[in-house]
Amino acid sequence: MSDHHPRDESRRLRVLIAGDTFPPDVNGAANFTERLAVGLAGRGHDVHVVAPAATRKHGTFREEHGGATLTVHRLNSTRWPLHDWLRFATPWMVQHHTRPIVDSFHPDVVHIQAHIVIGRGLTKVARDRGIRVIATNHFMPDNLVEHAPPMPKKLLDWIAKRAWQDAANTYRHVQALTTPTRKAANYLEEATGMHGVYAISCGIDARDYTARLDRPRQNRIVFVGRVTAEKNIDVLLRAMTKLSPDLDASLTVVGGGDLLGKLTQMTVDLGLADRVTFTGYTSDEELRHILTGATVFAMPSTAELQSIASLEAMASGLPVVAADAMALPHLVDPGSNGYLFTPGDSDDLAAKLTAVLTQSDDDYVAMRRASLKMIEPHDINRTLDTFEKLYRGEPVAAQAADAPSGRESTAGARGGSSAG
Template sequence: MSDSSSVSADPGSKRPLRILIGADTFAPDVNGAARFAERLAAGLVERGHDVHVVAPAASRKHGTWKEVHEGQELTAHRLLSWRWYPHDWLRFALPWRIKQNSARILDEVKPDVVHFQSHIVVGRGLSIEAAKRGIRIVGTNHFMPENMLEFTLIPKAWQDWAVGLAWKAARRTFGRAESVTTPTRRAADFLEKYTGLHGVHAISCGIDAHKYSPNWEPRTENRIVFVGRVTGEKQIDVLLRAVTLLPAELDVKVDIVGGGDQKRNLEHMAVELGIADRVTFTGYVTDEELRDAYHRASVLAMPSIAELQSIVTMEAMASALPVVAANAMALPHLVHDGENGYLFEPGDPKDLADKLRLVLEATPDDYNAMKAQSLKLIKAHDITRTLDTFESLYRGERVTDPVTESIPVIVPE
């Protein structure tokens, strides 16, 4: 990481900052990185900062205008973008124009700090040009190269080579930042291992827990919910196979909430497995519909093996849901085995089914205890702590990574 002492924000000052957030994916995209960037931007505006976002245009229309996100107005610099057709929604800014566009926007905005959310295109351009201008740079990694392999059309024999190149590119871009962050300690260790960087901060993406509420009404059915992009790395097929292994008397229903390129294939799979009458694919939903889905559910199933944090899991926990998740990447940070749910062996439908049974067949007291633990554990991920920490990084202040210890919660009788 850069050890440059040239900064534009006075560490001793608490004046509002002009902050430029760079993102390769941003609303209306629906994914964890886009949602975090949107929540971060809105939270900073609410605290009185002047926030600008540089991101690919969501359509052919590009330029600079005001946008409202999470009820807060910010300035969006939408870059000319192309649709990446192997993916169901991804649009990307043109790599060969990113340095020129970054230079233009930085000279117009003159930010105190640049905070990029990935190293791929936008972050690369902004970090190069911000470094030239002596602007403080903060970089956050939400990306694992393995997540994009199925959309690159790269032959399997070349994929390890491609992943190696991606990590080298990440090393160059994040190396320009004064501070580098990622959502969990495990993700930080992972990033340090594959890039050779040191001192990566583990800062939770945070969640507006007050937007979600627990449902303490007695269960009247067994309903499993999955929320997220319906893509290969989420391993939703493992969940569908697990459902076929659950006892018929449980009469389990499943909601797959989200859209993606694998939706049609998984619908066909549900038919082939004989569970199509019990599985609902909702497609994309509104925030209100999402909260209703959490309220209807008995348990969240998260079979994904590539989560650097999983905002969905945090939302479910804030809704007092037990969680059964793959024992992979950052999910064990959120799901404490035997407390607020269970961890299962990644890719193993039988183990997933066994762990789902432990939740669905739990006594009412044991089930409510899991719900209470989800609420207790999620309190450590309040978005306020996340915003406080990033504000300190933006001002060049030393920070201690927030401790995500459990905090007591009161359970209704």
């Protein structure tokens, strides 16, 4: 499959980005999709987005996102009854609704952010028209299963296996497949039997965050993310009960979700009501203020393909204590910018938080500096550079911070078969 125009790095691209979640949804995939669209538009590219309608109102709108005005095609959607905000476009109508969008916009490339609903249908439409398709996988079956009715583990495992097979059925037809980290790429390759997955950081603009140069007077632990089961916030709450009272540590949980009420009650039951604050959803400005004033960031989740929240914390100069699971180990250099703890082990989490909070002032400040240094390879401009090359079918070297050095592929020569 070839591009419609000769190679020209300065050529303005028409990019159609599609995903099953997009702001006002608040989650990592939605945030990345928005940041990618805004970044590309800022470079002069013509960017359209296809996403489920956030309400019953659907159609094509001009929307403000991150200081940019984007054309967003909102498809008719239905709310998933077991989730507080998740909405899905009508699967059997996706191709019908996206054909006119593609035929009117004439994109140079389609970039899907998931295979589940919109990405699946739009990939078929793009293939029929000979349009290059790039896919980024943010999907983890664990995240989906959490919102399914209770069922036996064997059945859940079978569903997860089938879910990965289903993902491969779409991804084998794209020209390049990416995911945020090398660990996630290896996991995706093993789960789907595919090869040549690119590890490309979701990227953030570290200039948006402020890191203080000293140590906060109070020991403030912060978590940022959806308040849902896969984040394992209950482990963090139990760890709070094991911290020495002498530390006088508090916890701020930033985010909303279906477990907000249950976990709020849990803090009461554990005697933590005066030490734990649930902010719910906040503005970007409020979030950055909380991060700047915090002492340490905690991420107990075991299903992170990268964890943008952890990157934001590092850009704010925070030491990170994270579960030793999935992609999180790639963000933590134990003893340098934080520590890893055994997943699900509240005793170990408490011990690692204590290790940070009892550092000498000099050693603590050194941890802050280490986080700031480690965030540099995750600059959003590096991410945008890489995707621009993939869009044009140019050779791309793996550029994620955790990718093995020297790994290089030729995106333009990959074709659909090499991704599947």
